[in-house]
Amino acid sequence: MRRYKTGLSVILLTGAFVLCDAPTAQAYIGPGAGFAVGSSLVAFFLAFLSGAAAIVLWPTRWLFRFLRGRHAMARARTKRFVILGLDGMEPTLAEKYMAEGKMPNLSKLKRKGTFTRLGTTAPPLSPVAWSSFLTGCNPGKHNIFDFLTRNTRNYLPELSSVSIHGPRRVLKLGKYSIPLGKSDIRLMRKGKPFWNTLGEHGIFGNIIRVPITFPAEPFRGVLLSAMCVPDLRGSQGTFSFYSSGESTQEEHIGGEQIRVKREGNLVRSYLVGPDNGLREGAGAMQCPFEVEITGKDSAVLTVNGERVELTCGKYSPWVNVKFKAGLGIKVDGICEFLLQAIEPEFRLYVTPIQIDPAKPAMPISYPSVFSNYLAKNQGRYATLGLAEDTWGLNAVLLGDDDFLHQCLEADEEREKMFFDGLEKVRNGLCVCVFDGVDRIQHMFWRYIDKDHPAHKGQAKVQHRDAIEELYKRMDELVGKTMKACDDDNTVLMVISDHGFNSFRRGVDLNVWLEQQGYLVLKPEGRGQKYLAGVDWSKTKAYCLGLAGIWLNIKGRESQGIVDPADADALREELCEKLTGFRDEEKDELAISRAFDAHKIYAGPYKTESPDLIIGYNRGYRVSWEAAIGQPTDKLFHDNDKAWSGDHCIDPKLIPGVLYCNRKIDTQHPRLMDLGPTVLDMFGVDVPGHMDGRPLTVADLDGTFPTNGHADGNGKLKQKAVTVS
Amino acid sequence: MDTLGKILVDGALAAWWLYEAIIAVLMAGFSALNVVLDPVLSTVLRVLNPIANIAGDVVYGMVSVLSPAWGLVIISAITGVVMLFLFKYTSNQTAIVASKDAIKANLLALKLYKDELRVTFLSQWRLLLAIARLQWHMFKPVAIVIFPMLVGLSQMGIRYQWRALRSGEQAYVHMYLDEPLSHEVALEPVQGVSVEVPAMAGEQDYAWRIRATESGRFALKFLVDSEMIEKELVVGDKLERVSVERAGANWVTQLFHPIEPLLPSSSPVSRIEIKYPDRESWFYGSNYWVLTFFVISMLVALVLAPVFKVKF
Known part of the structure; x- marks a missing residue:
């Protein structure tokens, strides 16, 4: 067949050459040839124009950059700084696998340069930790203390890092509301990323998927946002599950189940999109789709006129879906379909519908064309902040295989972006964060912790080595990165924002507060979500989110009862009671320390934090119910969910890792020191507001600068604790 | 330098x-x-x-x-x-x-x-x-x-x-031969077409000036030695197909002049051409179309x- 096709091609091409020889044929190019010639000519012309402009303007741009950054350039100790973030890499596991020879590349990095633990933030949560990384500040200066915060007017949970509202002004035309302006999307993280400071000195940054960078802020470089980028519905990821089974429509955390009816070989349903802001009362936009069953394990999906072959157990590629709002306005999204079964019941899983990077509905990159550039360069990719659907696996609607597929796919997409950046940026900063490490450990820790409640009967499961395989894969990634950075001008750091541990038991802090008399429930209030069952007129403290406890302060909360003058004493009282709190049933320490947030944070936003930050012991965490403000009747809950590993514990117990291809001569490096270190290595003065201090990084020959910029800043040079 | x-x-x-x-x-x-x-x-x-x-x-x-x-x-x-x-x-x-x-x-x-x-x-x-x-x-x-x-x-x-000749309009008809002129050539009279200038001999071709006197589709008949060869002539005001050339077996000429059958390969004539006027319109006229x-x-x-x- 292949030979036949080749032969046919040769004949056709020969024929075409001969036909082109016809003297009059030149005029008769027609549309087909017109497409070919026209589109190529435009591209060629644009390429020529852009190339010529770049070459002609380059000396001017270079001069401008030189003048602006000459001070830094003169003191710079490196040309390129590469930071590879492996979200949640646990140092004890890294040490174990290195000792067993399973991570040769990280071992090599350790031998050649540095491997040490990296101090994390309180609380050790990714949004908090990465915000401290990128601002070089403690959370009191960047305003991110948890994934969630609470609305002080109604106590409802809100996303802490971003606020999204519709356009402020609209023009009402009958049933339509025409927006007069863009949606109001605000980054609630404060403080300036260190790459912005670098940019002010003419140093370019290539920043890929660092959490809490949505909406993308302008700076000198390119950036793709990550954690907290919403899906098209504005949520942090809502999957859809279509089933023809008898179960009625169900609500799951992080997703919804829709009942469908099979008619012959056809199943028709719809995808749920964002609310239609254009037509008042129209509700959520819908995109109809149809699945035609073509075999016992195959079907054809038709959506927006596009046909996609589905096979049971295999994800479709990213499919572009359009939601029509009216007046010709469409919103583009992408999602993947997973046909799980056809018989006896039809089951179809659809990933959260994500912002299409080729036509982004929200500012997920800077400049805005950067997400499109990546889409054109490597194909469509996941844009959702938490792209891996942990809720789908928790709800047992996804299997381990299905979830791992999402993680591996996201990592592959990320790897392409990262290496493209490394290829392109030879002078400047490259940062890329891989968060599959975090997700897989969250969901597969039950396989390496035999004492975990979800471990029972899983000794022979297929993915019991998922975490080990993950670490090996990350080691391969590091190996490739080392190869791409194998020059004298690149400093490479491999870091994690925190470590990982088991999450066996959840503590319902609202129950504890109730038992201690700090929280009172309304009659019938138990079990209600989002603190709806709390009697605010008698409640002094409450728990919401993963990080800690809030006081119900008069004048701050709308129904506050705690006098601000008594707040310090109450915080102290709670800290004393909670520090060393034990799980009597298991005879284990549940809470290692409780912190008074006003004492551990400094900065203008410290009053926005939960009043107490809880440092749980290993194996414990806030319970699922307490995190969503749903008081139960039990203080401790066994965690039997797939989400079995966590890191929301005492920060002292869960440091991250720091590997570097150079020796580092600093005791107890912290995540927030890395931004200042990068600035220092590029010869840029560390801004006074940063809490981090530059680490003392050796030169290529292994010697530490005697008159280094780190010392020159007046920072304390610390004694080496380099592990080699 | x-x-x-x-x-x-x-x-x-x-x-x-x-x-x-x-x-x-x-x-x-x-x-x-x-x-x-x-x-x-x-x-x-x-x-x-x-x-x-x-x-x-x-x-x-x-x-x-x-x-x-x-x-x-x-x-x-x-x-x-x-x-x-x-x-x-x-x-x-x-x-x-x-x-x-x-x-x-x-x-x-x-x-x-x-x-x-x-x-x-x-x-x-x-x-x-x-x-x-x-x-x-x-x-x-x-x-x-x-x-x-x-x-x-x-x-x-x-x-x-091209457009068809209009009634009363004149045009030149060329007959090209394979070899230098060594044949007896004549254009037979046809109803509706008058021959104004009889055969003018060139190096390897003959030319006639004709005038259309009425509308219609005519067959001009050429006698070459004893062989009769026809060439279509179209006279009228409508959008009609016109055959500018009747040619031999070259595929390019065949492609662009598809109406009339090929000249026999044994014929001493290589092609016959009528100089039809160009169609005049900036939208659908000659070349603009x-x-x-x-x-x-x-x-x-x-x-x-x-x-x-x-x-x-």
């Missing part, structure tokens, strides 16, 4: 010489292929032309109630749609999209990484490769489409490039491509 100038001039000359050499080689290749494929294509056209003529008559018969301009618009639009579908189903749409994405990505890379001169050159190079790939993927559908396209265009050409056709068919294809999900 002189040395640099000399190097530049020599370099430019060498590049030009190389270009000329490549063109010469290509042309030689084409000519050689032409020699090989001419008998095949001639045979194909001999079969195809009568069918195309009938199809042309049917199609243009249907639009004949409209003005020539509207007829051209409709036919161009329909051709655009047909070509769109032909393109869709004969091309590798996935590969075309990938090539176009690569072009866009590299154009964006030029903008995003403009400070890195190395990236500028790298992206330029990759851009050229992507354009070459796109051209390659375009070539197959173009190669498939070009032959039927040429046949269709030739049917348009015989209607729009190609432009109009091109613009309309392209526009229709461009507008409908997203509807039919065709990528080019």
Whole structure:
């Protein structure tokens, strides 16, 4: 067949050459040839124009950059700084696998340069930790203390890092509301990323998927946002599950189940999109789709006129879906379909519908064309902040295989972006964060912790080595990165924002507060979500989110009862009671320390934090119910969910890792020191507001600068604790 | 400075010489292929032309109630749609999209990484490769489409490039021979056509000046020695197909003059040509019709491509 096709091609091409020889044929190019010639000519012309402009303007741009950054350039100790973030890499596991020879590349990095633990933030949560990384500040200066915060007017949970509202002004035309302006999307993280400071000195940054960078802020470089980028519905990821089974429509955390009816070989349903802001009362936009069953394990999906072959157990590629709002306005999204079964019941899983990077509905990159550039360069990719659907696996609607597929796919997409950046940026900063490490450990820790409640009967499961395989894969990634950075001008750091541990038991802090008399429930209030069952007129403290406890302060909360003058004493009282709190049933320490947030944070936003930050012991965490403000009747809950590993514990117990291809001569490096270190290595003065201090990084020959910029800043040079 | 100038001039000359050499080689290749494929294509056209003529008559018969301009618009639009579908189903749409994405990505890379001169050159190079790939993927559908396209265009050409003689108008008729003049040649009188100037002999051809005296489709009869050869003459005001030339077995002439049968290979006459007047209109007249056709068919294809999900 292949030979036949080749032969046919040769004949056709020969024929075409001969036909082109016809003297009059030149005029008769027609549309087909017109497409070919026209589109190529435009591209060629644009390429020529852009190339010529770049070459002609380059000396001017270079001069401008030189003048602006000459001070830094003169003191710079490196040309390129590469930071590879492996979200949640646990140092004890890294040490174990290195000792067993399973991570040769990280071992090599350790031998050649540095491997040490990296101090994390309180609380050790990714949004908090990465915000401290990128601002070089403690959370009191960047305003991110948890994934969630609470609305002080109604106590409802809100996303802490971003606020999204519709356009402020609209023009009402009958049933339509025409927006007069863009949606109001605000980054609630404060403080300036260190790459912005670098940019002010003419140093370019290539920043890929660092959490809490949505909406993308302008700076000198390119950036793709990550954690907290919403899906098209504005949520942090809502999957859809279509089933023809008898179960009625169900609500799951992080997703919804829709009942469908099979008619012959056809199943028709719809995808749920964002609310239609254009037509008042129209509700959520819908995109109809149809699945035609073509075999016992195959079907054809038709959506927006596009046909996609589905096979049971295999994800479709990213499919572009359009939601029509009216007046010709469409919103583009992408999602993947997973046909799980056809018989006896039809089951179809659809990933959260994500912002299409080729036509982004929200500012997920800077400049805005950067997400499109990546889409054109490597194909469509996941844009959702938490792209891996942990809720789908928790709800047992996804299997381990299905979830791992999402993680591996996201990592592959990320790897392409990262290496493209490394290829392109030879002078400047490259940062890329891989968060599959975090997700897989969250969901597969039950396989390496035999004492975990979800471990029972899983000794022979297929993915019991998922975490080990993950670490090996990350080691391969590091190996490739080392190869791409194998020059004298690149400093490479491999870091994690925190470590990982088991999450066996959840503590319902609202129950504890109730038992201690700090929280009172309304009659019938138990079990209600989002603190709806709390009697605010008698409640002094409450728990919401993963990080800690809030006081119900008069004048701050709308129904506050705690006098601000008594707040310090109450915080102290709670800290004393909670520090060393034990799980009597298991005879284990549940809470290692409780912190008074006003004492551990400094900065203008410290009053926005939960009043107490809880440092749980290993194996414990806030319970699922307490995190969503749903008081139960039990203080401790066994965690039997797939989400079995966590890191929301005492920060002292869960440091991250720091590997570097150079020796580092600093005791107890912290995540927030890395931004200042990068600035220092590029010869840029560390801004006074940063809490981090530059680490003392050796030169290529292994010697530490005697008159280094780190010392020159007046920072304390610390004694080496380099592990080699 | 002189040395640099000399190097530049020599370099430019060498590049030009190389270009000329490549063109010469290509042309030689084409000519050689032409020699090989001419008998095949001639045979194909001999079969195809009568069918195309009938199809042309049917199609243009249907639009004949409209003005020539509207007829051209409709036919161009329909051709655009047909070509769109032909393109869709004969091309590798996935590969075309990938090539176009690569072009866009590299154009964006030029903008995003403009400070890195190395990236500028790298992206330029990759851009050229992507354009070459796109051209390659375009070539197959173009190669498939070009032959039927040429046949269709030739049917348009015989209607729009020239117009029929009007009653009372004069024209020259040329008869070209294979060898220098050594034959007895005569143009027989025909009702409706008068011969104003009898045969004027050139080096290897004869010319007559004729005048049409009434509308109709006439057969001019030439007596060459004892052999009778006919050539069609069209007189009238409507949009009618005209056959400018009756020729021998060359496939190119056959392609562009499809109406009349080929001259017998034994005939001493190589071709007979009537100098019809050009059609005068800036929209559908001589040469303009190609432009109009091109613009309309392209526009229709461009507008409908997203509807039919065709990528080019």
